[in-house]
Amino acid sequence: MASIEGRDISKSFGGVRALRNASFSAEPGEVQALVGENGAGKSTMIKILSGLFRPDAGQTWVQGREVVLGDPQDAMRLGIGTVFQELTLLPYMTVAENLLMGREPRTLGFIDRAATASAAWKLLHEAGISGIEPLELVANLSLGQRQIVEVVKVISRHPKILFMDEPTSALAEREVEWLFGVIRKLREQGTCIVFTSHRWNEIKGIADRIMIFRNGENVGTYEATALSEQDAVEHMTGRKLDMLYPEPVTLPEKTPMLQVSNLSGAGLHEVSFSAYKGEVLGIGGLAGQGQRELLLTLFGVNRARSGTIEIEGKSVRIGNPREAIRRGMALLPEDRKTEGLLLPLPVRQNLTLPILGQLSRSGFIRRDCEASLIRTMIDRLTIRTPSIDQPVGALSGGNQQKVLIGRWLLTQARILLLYDVTRGVDVATKHEIYELIKHLSQEGRTILLYSTDTEEMAHVCHRVLVMREGRIVEEIAGPNIAPEAIVAAAIHVAAQVNVEVPR
Amino acid sequence: MSTTETKSDVERAQRTPADLRLHYYGAQNVPLLLSIGILVAMIMLYLILFVLAQRRLPGSFELSTTLNNTMSVGLAAVGQTLVVLTGGIDLSVGGIVDVTNSVAAQTMHDNPGSMLGITLLVLAIGAGAGLINGLLVTYGRLQPIIVTIATLAIWQGVALLVLPQQGGAIPPGFTNLLAGNIGIVPSSLVIFILLILLWQVLRRTRFLVTLYAIGNDERAARANGVPVNLAKIGAYTVGGLFSGAAGLYLAAVATSGDATSGTPLTLTSIAAVVLGGVSLFGGRGSAVGSLVGACILTLLLNVLFFAGINPQLQEFFQGLFLILAVVASTLVRRFLQSER
Numbered sequence: 081m082a083s084i085e086g087r088d089i090s091k092s093f094g095g096v097r098a099l100r101n102a103s104f105s106a107e108p109g110e111v112q113a114l115v116g117e118n119g120a121g122k123s124t125m126i127k128i129l130s131g132l133f134r135p136d137a138g139q140t141w142v143q144g145r146e147v148v149l150g151d152p153q154d155a156m157r158l159g160i161g162t163v164f165q166e167l168t169l170l171p172y173m174t175v176a177e178n179l180l181m182g183r184e185p186r187t188l189g190f191i192d193r194a195a196t197a198s199a200a201w202k203l204l205h206e207a208g209i210s211g212i213e214p215l216e217l218v219a220n221l222s223l224g225q226r227q228i229v230e231v232v233k234v235i236s237r238h239p240k241i242l243f244m245d246e247p248t249s250a251l252a253e254r255e256v257e258w259l260f261g262v263i264r265k266l267r268e269q270g271t272c273i274v275f276t277s278h279r280w281n282e283i284k285g286i287a288d289r290i291m292i293f294r295n296g297e298n299v300g301t302y303e304a305t306a307l308s309e310q311d312a313v314e315h316m317t318g319r320k321l322d323m324l325y326p327e328p329v330t331l332p333e334k335t336p337m338l339q340v341s342n343l344s345g346a347g348l349h350e351v352s353f354s355a356y357k358g359e360v361l362g363i364g365g366l367a368g369q370g371q372r373e374l375l376l377t378l379f380g381v382n383r384a385r386s387g388t389i390e391i392e393g394k395s396v397r398i399g400n401p402r403e404a405i406r407r408g409m410a411l412l413p414e415d416r417k418t419e420g421l422l423l424p425l426p427v428r429q430n431l432t433l434p435i436l437g438q439l440s441r442s443g444f445i446r447r448d449c450e451a452s453l454i455r456t457m458i459d460r461l462t463i464r465t466p467s468i469d470q471p472v473g474a475l476s477g478g479n480q481q482k483v484l485i486g487r488w489l490l491t492q493a494r495i496l497l498l499y500d501v502t503r504g505v506d507v508a509t510k511h512e513i514y515e516l517i518k519h520l521s522q523e524g525r526t527i528l529l530y531s532t533d534t535e536e537m538a539h540v541c542h543r544v545l546v547m548r549e550g551r552i553v554e555e556i557a558g559p560n561i562a563p564e565a566i567v568a569a570a571i572h573v574a575a576q577v578n579v580e581v582p583r
Numbered sequence: 584m585s586t587t588e589t590k591s592d593v594e595r596a597q598r599t600p601a602d603l604r605l606h607y608y609g610a611q612n613v614p615l616l617l618s619i620g621i622l623v624a625m626i627m628l629y630l631i632l633f634v635l636a637q638r639r640l641p642g643s644f645e646l647s648t649t650l651n652n653t654m655s656v657g658l659a660a661v662g663q664t665l666v667v668l669t670g671g672i673d674l675s676v677g678g679i680v681d682v683t684n685s686v687a688a689q690t691m692h693d694n695p696g697s698m699l700g701i702t703l704l705v706l707a708i709g710a711g712a713g714l715i716n717g718l719l720v721t722y723g724r725l726q727p728i729i730v731t732i733a734t735l736a737i738w739q740g741v742a743l744l745v746l747p748q749q750g751g752a753i754p755p756g757f758t759n760l761l762a763g764n765i766g767i768v769p770s771s772l773v774i775f776i777l778l779i780l781l782w783q784v785l786r787r788t789r790f791l792v793t794l795y796a797i798g799n800d801e802r803a804a805r806a807n808g809v810p811v812n813l814a815k816i817g818a819y820t821v822g823g824l825f826s827g828a829a830g831l832y833l834a835a836v837a838t839s840g841d842a843t844s845g846t847p848l849t850l851t852s853i854a855a856v857v858l859g860g861v862s863l864f865g866g867r868g869s870a871v872g873s874l875v876g877a878c879i880l881t882l883l884l885n886v887l888f889f890a891g892i893n894p895q896l897q898e899f900f901q902g903l904f905l906i907l908a909v910v911a912s913t914l915v916r917r918f919l920q921s922e923r
Binding site: 132151152153156162164166167168169170171172173174177181182184189190191192193197201213214215216217346383 | 599603604607610611784787788789792795796799800802803804805806807808809862866867921
């Protein structure tokens, strides 16, 4: 008997059909990967089966009984635990309060704070996590640490059915290993586990079965051992994809574009490097070693304490993002939803916001001019949107990312700072983004790229700088960079979070 | 976990060391500590000006009048805090104070039964008014600012119906109870301390934790399975109850009623909340801070008085001070953050 089933489920959001008569089922004691492109309906299905969304049509069955999931509480009572893609942690509350929300230890009806903190410590400890302090505010944790806390929170309720929507996208390799250890243990205990991921080697490494969604429909479930990546991609996209990464190209000549000397600031120590015209320069290393700070400092979000930045041989001072944009820089931030895009606004405004000045005549925007620029960009990046007036929030993750890239292409940026651009992006869109990066570099733009995916960095970059504790500790030159070399250089230091990998 | 670890090792590790706990407490309560800092500075300034003007130290009379003047703002600010913690705002505070003030002055008689009965009635009116706000915001899915602007006007109107002209009377016994002295201790000081203690208790309830959760991220709070709607309605209801208490206290201090005397409390309660370090975005801050903020506002008036500022310029300086205080605490917080 299936642990959980969705039968003929349909769901639309304002005219966009996310699911059409899609069925879903998962068995106890099995790990099932749910794969598909962005916008295929995976997250929507998970949210419906977790009681967060109500389906327009269809039934939900849990342990052989039909149920109605009115809200997440109903799902929790039925033993359904979900790690949502948009984490449900409360930033200005402590790790302990988050872990024990709604079930804090109480004496005489009042919450016992000390007991809450030690209960939280116990939960983390039992899950094999040390280095996350229960009294710390969640806002002060890294994305990876937050993901870990969210997982610990959900599994500590001992769910019989565990959904995880992209649990690994923010995790470093060692943390992924930790998560897989946790999953294996739960599988042995008979838990039904469903997770989504865009990383094929992870899916292969842990899943027993693979269910594929395409365009809001379930297009088949396969034994993990019997499905190759090529076939999976073909099922997901409905077309063949020969190679994920484009052929690497060598830099024809080394014309310096960006020269950074002894840059120090929050989380950065004496960082020096240069990047050339047309170069894709990887900023690698374990998560949280200063890569984010480097990009934010270059873009003027963080203030540099000392050091110089030269662009095309001219020394520049960058005090804020406006100046950075004027100097031809562009940043694709870590969290595109809060730091980049304006979700309720249409594609149009999201694309042209930084260049409105150039588009206007005496303060009025020339709409025709704007529209033609936008159309060119939509075609060039193959942004899939019903119209240019569609709110960006209604687009899938990959398309949102493309809108953000498009915005900076419109500014004619010469130096692109890309922070984990393919996070949570499906394989076909990833391929398009890699092609785009290659194309941009051939146009002579300089690209600084940080990624949690080492393999991606190895394939896409001309050169990789490995950072450790805010310093650049190694430089690995291409064209044939081995991912292992990046990991080896990165790993010489203990990770920020110590995870104990369960056997 | 290695087997050599003894049980007491585990137990010791579970408990965060005291100095680290203090560190986290400090880091998470910077706004509160800052507002206490401003309060201390205000007290010093007040003392200096007072001594210069009066050639003596202020005594229990000054303490009791200052606290009496603070208490109605303080009560309203505690109520406001509950709503602001959810990310909302309650502009109807002034209207609720007007109504409860008028009802108390119009109906209270000089006997213990009436005093108790009317007190309960007035608190119930406050809670009821808050409940209406809460239901409209939660189930009507309306913006708190619109709902409470509307109910503000409604309650202001009702107050004028109840008490068209200033008047009514509060029995002296009741005034003595709330605004007099218990032995040598001003009753308002006792109420002030009770409010702080009440908050320490409230903070340890699921209700308050849920309010913080809502203010942090309502969607995430829902996904965590906490009763969001109920808690929100509770916040407005208890908020209204505190506004009712503020109206009652205002009547007791003035010994009579005034259907418009509560109106300024809408804005002063918000000013107190902000000065107290409560985030208007919700999810951060404490009512203790708001009480501190209320004290700062009252002391400011005293300081302006003793500094010999033209009373007509009082509001000008109040505004100026508010901006300076908020800018200063933002700068300090930013400095502390960059030091991290």
